[in-house]
Amino acid sequence: MKTTRTTPTMPSTPEPIQHVMKLPPPHVAGVSRDPSAAEGIRDPIVRSQNLHLYYGATEALKDITLDFPRHDVTALIGPSGCGKSTFLRCLNRMNDLIDGVRTTGVIELDGRDITDKSLDVIELRRRVGMVFQKPTPFPKTIYENVAYGLRIAGVRRKAVLDEIVEKSLRRAALWDEVKDRLHDSALGLSGGQHQRVCIARAIAVDPEIILMDEPCSALDPRSTTRIEDLIGQLRGQYTIIIVTHNMQQAARVSDWTAFLYEGALIEFGPTDRLFTKPQKKETEDYITGRFG
Amino acid sequence: MRPRKATQRFWRQGEPFVWASGAALALTLSMTAVLLGVVLRNGLGVFWPSPVAEVELADGTRLLGEELQTQINPDTGVESVKFKVGNMEDGPAFRWVEKRVIRKKFYPPGAFVLERLTNMNYYGTFQDLQTPGWESTTEGTPAERLDAALAAVRDQYNQVVQPLADQQAAVAEELKSRLKYQILRAEYDRKHRLAEGAAPDADAVVRLEKHLAELRADEQRLKQKSDRLTAELSEKEANLRRNVAIFRDAQGREKPIALLDIVRYTRPNQMGFGSKAAHYGAKIWELLTADPRESNQDGGLYPAIFGTVLMVFLMAATCFPLGVVAGVYLGEYAKEGPLVRLVRIAVNNLAGIPSIVYGVFGLGFFIYLIGGQFDAWFFPERVEAGEPVFGQGCILWASLTLGLLTIPVVIVSTEEALRAIPRGVREGSYALGATKLQTLWRVLVPMASPGMMTGFILAMARAAGEVAPLMLTGAVKNAPVPLDSTFPFLHPDRQFMHLGYHILDISCKSPNVEATKPMVYVTTLLLLLIVLSLSSVAIYLRSRMRKRYYMRAI
Ligand SMILES: Nc1ncnc2c1ncn2[C@@H]1O[C@H](COP(=O)(O)OP(=O)(O)O)[C@@H](O)[C@H]1O
Ligand SMILES: [Mg+2]
Numbered sequence: 001m002k003t004t005r006t007t008p009t010m011p012s013t014p015e016p017i018q019h020v021m022k023l024p025p026p027h028v029a030g031v032s033r034d035p036s037a038a039e040g041i042r043d044p045i046v047r048s049q050n051l052h053l054y055y056g057a058t059e060a061l062k063d064i065t066l067d068f069p070r071h072d073v074t075a076l077i078g079p080s081g082c083g084k085s086t087f088l089r090c091l092n093r094m095n096d097l098i099d100g101v102r103t104t105g106v107i108e109l110d111g112r113d114i115t116d117k118s119l120d121v122i123e124l125r126r127r128v129g130m131v132f133q134k135p136t137p138f139p140k141t142i143y144e145n146v147a148y149g150l151r152i153a154g155v156r157r158k159a160v161l162d163e164i165v166e167k168s169l170r171r172a173a174l175w176d177e178v179k180d181r182l183h184d185s186a187l188g189l190s191g192g193q194h195q196r197v198c199i200a201r202a203i204a205v206d207p208e209i210i211l212m213d214e215p216c217s218a219l220d221p222r223s224t225t226r227i228e229d230l231i232g233q234l235r236g237q238y239t240i241i242i243v244t245h246n247m248q249q250a251a252r253v254s255d256w257t258a259f260l261y262e263g264a265l266i267e268f269g270p271t272d273r274l275f276t277k278p279q280k281k282e283t284e285d286y287i288t289g290r291f292g
Numbered sequence: 293m294r295p296r297k298a299t300q301r302f303w304r305q306g307e308p309f310v311w312a313s314g315a316a317l318a319l320t321l322s323m324t325a326v327l328l329g330v331v332l333r334n335g336l337g338v339f340w341p342s343p344v345a346e347v348e349l350a351d352g353t354r355l356l357g358e359e360l361q362t363q364i365n366p367d368t369g370v371e372s373v374k375f376k377v378g379n380m381e382d383g384p385a386f387r388w389v390e391k392r393v394i395r396k397k398f399y400p401p402g403a404f405v406l407e408r409l410t411n412m413n414y415y416g417t418f419q420d421l422q423t424p425g426w427e428s429t430t431e432g433t434p435a436e437r438l439d440a441a442l443a444a445v446r447d448q449y450n451q452v453v454q455p456l457a458d459q460q461a462a463v464a465e466e467l468k469s470r471l472k473y474q475i476l477r478a479e480y481d482r483k484h485r486l487a488e489g490a491a492p493d494a495d496a497v498v499r500l501e502k503h504l505a506e507l508r509a510d511e512q513r514l515k516q517k518s519d520r521l522t523a524e525l526s527e528k529e530a531n532l533r534r535n536v537a538i539f540r541d542a543q544g545r546e547k548p549i550a551l552l553d554i555v556r557y558t559r560p561n562q563m564g565f566g567s568k569a570a571h572y573g574a575k576i577w578e579l580l581t582a583d584p585r586e587s588n589q590d591g592g593l594y595p596a597i598f599g600t601v602l603m604v605f606l607m608a609a610t611c612f613p614l615g616v617v618a619g620v621y622l623g624e625y626a627k628e629g630p631l632v633r634l635v636r637i638a639v640n641n642l643a644g645i646p647s648i649v650y651g652v653f654g655l656g657f658f659i660y661l662i663g664g665q666f667d668a669w670f671f672p673e674r675v676e677a678g679e680p681v682f683g684q685g686c687i688l689w690a691s692l693t694l695g696l697l698t699i700p701v702v703i704v705s706t707e708e709a710l711r712a713i714p715r716g717v718r719e720g721s722y723a724l725g726a727t728k729l730q731t732l733w734r735v736l737v738p739m740a741s742p743g744m745m746t747g748f749i750l751a752m753a754r755a756a757g758e759v760a761p762l763m764l765t766g767a768v769k770n771a772p773v774p775l776d777s778t779f780p781f782l783h784p785d786r787q788f789m790h791l792g793y794h795i796l797d798i799s800c801k802s803p804n805v806e807a808t809k810p811m812v813y814v815t816t817l818l819l820l821l822i823v824l825s826l827s828s829v830a831i832y833l834r835s836r837m838r839k840r841y842y843m844r845a846i
Binding site for chain 2: 094122125139
C-alpha cells in the first residue's frame with residue numbers, strides 16, 4: 001500500500017531513490033564502529049548516549065548511542081514496533097506522560113542532559129517541537145491553532161501573533177490556501193491541511209528541532225508530496241528528525257538515516273550510503289524488503 | 293423440506309429480534325404519545341368556553357350548566373350526564389343527571405357564566421343592577437350595562453381601596469419583617485446580658501432597654517396605624533360591595549352578586565370564535581402572571597412557575613460547576629486505583645438512590661445541620677421564637693438537595709466526555725509546551741463541553757420534574773414569589789411554590805377533586821412545557837458547541 005502511494009515516479013521524487021532501487025544489494029562486512037565518529041559529525045545538536053528505555057519490565061530501547069547533526073534531516077527507519085516512536089518521544093520527554101516508563105543513559109541537547117528529572121520539560125518542548133502521525137488540530141480556528149503555543153507561552157500582543165501566524169503558515173506552505181478563512185474552524189480542513197496546520201503550529205513557537213513521527217502515513221499521495229516538499233524547505237533552518245517506515249520517503253527527504261531493529265540501533269550514516277552500501281546484513285535485508 | 297429451511301433462515305437472520313425491538317420501541321413511543329395527547333387535549337381545552345345548557349327534568353327542576361361527560365352504568369345500563377352547575381353556595385357544583393329524566397334541553401342565549409373571587413363560577417341570567425354608589429343607566433343590553441358597572445366599580449376600587457390596601461400592606465410588612473425581628477433581637481440580647489451576670493442597671497442593659505422601649509413605641513404606633521387602615525379599608529370595601537348585579541338562576545331564584553366579586557364573565561352561547569379566543573388568551577395570561585386563588589383551584593400559577601424555574605437555575609448553578617470539577621478531577625487528575633474505582637462506583641450508584649432519600653438527607657443535612665447552625669450563629673433570637681431563617685425548608689435548600697441528586701449525572705458525563713477525547717489531542721498540546729492546566733482549560737474542557745451539556749440536560753430534566761425531595765425541603769402549597777422590593781430582593785430563605793408539588797397538592801389534597809381536575813391538566817401541561825423549553829435551550833447550546841468542537845475522525 002505505502003509503496004504504491006509513493007511510487008518513485010512522483011514528480012517531487014528526488015534523484016537518489018531511482019538508483020537506490022536499481023543498485024544491486026551491496027556486499028558488506030559486519031564491522032561495528034562508532035557511526036558519528038566515522039561520519040565526522042562535527043556539530044551534533046542532540047547526542048544520545050547508551051540510552052535504555054523500559055516499559056515496566058520490557059526493554060524497548062537497547063543501548064542507543066546516536067548523534068544528530070544540526071540543521072539536517074535525519075530519518076529513523078525500521079520495522080514496525082522496533083522503537084522508533086519510543087526513541088523520538090524520548091527527545092522531548094513525551095514518554096513522561098506514560099506510566100511506568102524508565103530510562104537510563106544520557107540524552108544531551110546542546111550539552112545539557114534532558115533526561116534530568118529537574119529539567120523544565122515545558123522549556124524543552126518549546127525547543128523540541130513534534131508532529132504526530134495522526135494530525136490532531138485543536139477544535140479552534142486555524143489562527144488559534146497556530147497561535148496556541150504562543151498564547152500558552154504568554155504572548156498577548158495581537159500584532160506579534162498576527163505576524164508569527166502568517167509567517168508560520170507561509171513556511172508550512174498553507175498560507176495561500178487558508179489566508180481568507182483564518183478564523184474558520186481548523187477542523188473543516190482536509191487531512192493534508194490538518195497536518196500542515198500541525199506543522200505550522202510546531203514552527204510558530206520557533207523550535208530548534210522538529211520531531212516528526214510518520215507525518216505522512218495517514219495522508220493521501222498528494223498531501224504526502226506536499227509535506228515532503230515542505231520538509232525540504234525547512235531543512236537548513238531546523239533540525240528535523242523524521243520517523244518513517246517508508247524507505248523511499250526516507251531516501252527522498254533525509255540527509256542521514258538511522259536503522260533501528262528490535263530496540264537497538266543497527267546502523268547510522270548518510271542516507272545515500274546507507275541505502276546504497278549498507279554495512280549490516282539486517283539493514284540490507286530490511287531495505288531490500290526481505291523482511292519488515 | 294423447503295419451508296423448514298425458510299424458518300431456519302428466519303431464525304438465523306435474527307428477524308424475530310428485529311421485530312421484538314421494533315415492537316418495544318413502538319410500544320414505548322405510543323405510550324408517551326397517549327400520555328402527551330391526554331395532557332394536551334385536556335389541558336389545552338380547559339380555558340375554551342363551552343356552551344351552557346339549560347335542562348328541564350321530569351320532576352320540573354331546571355339546571356343551567358356545562359355538560360361535561362356521559363357515562364353508562366354497567367349494571368343498570370342507565371345513561372347519565374354530568375353537569376357543572378356551579379353556584380356552590382346553593383348546592384353541589386356538579387350534578388349527575390340520568391338521561392331519561394331530561395325532558396328538555398336547550399342553550400339559552402342569555403346565559404351568563406361569572407367567574408368569581410369566591411365560590412367559583414355562577415351560572416344564571418342577568419336581571420338588574422343595584423348601584424347605590426353611582427347612577428347607572430337602565431339602557432343597553434345586559435352585557436353593556438354589566439360592562440359599564442364593572443368598569444365603574446373597578447375604577448372606584450382603584451381610586452379608593454387600592455391606595456389604602458397598598459398602605460396597609462406596607463405597614464404590615466414593616467411590622468412583620470423589620471420591627472418584629474428587631475424587637476426579638478433586642479429582647480434576646482437583653483436576656484443574655486442579664487443571664488451572663490450583668491447587673492440590671494449596667495450600661496449595656498440600660499441602653500438595650502432604652503432601644504427596646506423605642507422599638508416597642510414604634511411598634512405600637514404602627515399597629516395603631518395598621519388597625520386604623522384595616523378598619524377604613526373594610527368599611528370602604530363593604531361600601532363598594534353594596535353595588536351588586538342581580539342574577540337569576542335556572543330555578544328562578546334571584547341572587548345579588550357584588551360587582552367586586554366578579555373577575556370576568558362570559559356568555560358562551562352567543563360568543564363567536566373571536567371572542568372565545570380573546571377569553572382564552574386572557575385566561576392563559578392570567579395563568580402565567582397571576583397568583584392562585586380559591587385555595588389553588590383557580591387563578592394563576594405565576595408563583596409556581598417562577599419557583600420551578602428559579603429552583604432549576606439555582607440547582608444548575610450549584611450542581612453544574614461542582615459536577616464538572618469533580619468529573620475533571622476523577623477523569624484527569626485522580627490516580628487510577630482501588631479508591632478511585634470505588635469512588636466511581638459510588639458516584640454511579642448515587643444516581644439510583646430514590647429521590648425521597650435525598651429529601652430526607654436534605655432535611656437532615658441542609659436544614660437541620662447547616663441551616664440550624666447558621667441560625668444559631670446569626671439569628672439565635674429567631675430560633676428561640678420558633679421562626680428559623682435557614683433552619684427551615686426554603687428554595688435554597690431545595691435547590692441544593694436537587695443539585696445533590698443530579699450531580700452524579702454531570703460527573704459521569706464529564707468524565708466520559710474527557711475520556712472520549714483522542715489521546716493525540718492531549719499530546720499535541722503538551723508537545724507545544726502546554727502545562728496540564730492549560731491543556732485542560734484551553735483544549736480538553738471545550739472539547740468535552742457537548743458531553744458535559746448532555747449530563748446537564750439530563751440533570752435539569754430530572755430536577756424540574758422531581759417532587760418528593762421538595763416536599764421535605766421547602767415546597768409549599770401557597771407562597772409568594774421569593775422576589776420583592778426589600779433587600780436582598782431575591783430571597784433564597786423563603787419557601788416556594790413548585791408546579792410538580794402543585795399537581796400533587798391539587799390532585800390529592802384538595803377537598804374538591806372534581807373542581808380541580810382541569811387545573812391538574814393545565815399544571816401538568818405547563819410543567820411539561822417548562823421542562824421541554826429548558827431542555828430545548830440546553831440542546832440548542834449543545835448543538836452549537838458540537839458544531840464548534842466537532843472532531844472529525846481522520
Ligand atoms: N505505552 C507502552 N507501553 C508498553 N509498551 C509499549 C508502549 N508503547 C510502545 N510499546 C512497545 O514498545 C515497542 C516499540 O514501540 P514503538 O516505539 O511504538 O514502535 P515503532 O514506532 O517503531 O513502531 C513495541 O514493542 C511496543 O509494543
Ligand atoms: Mg510508531
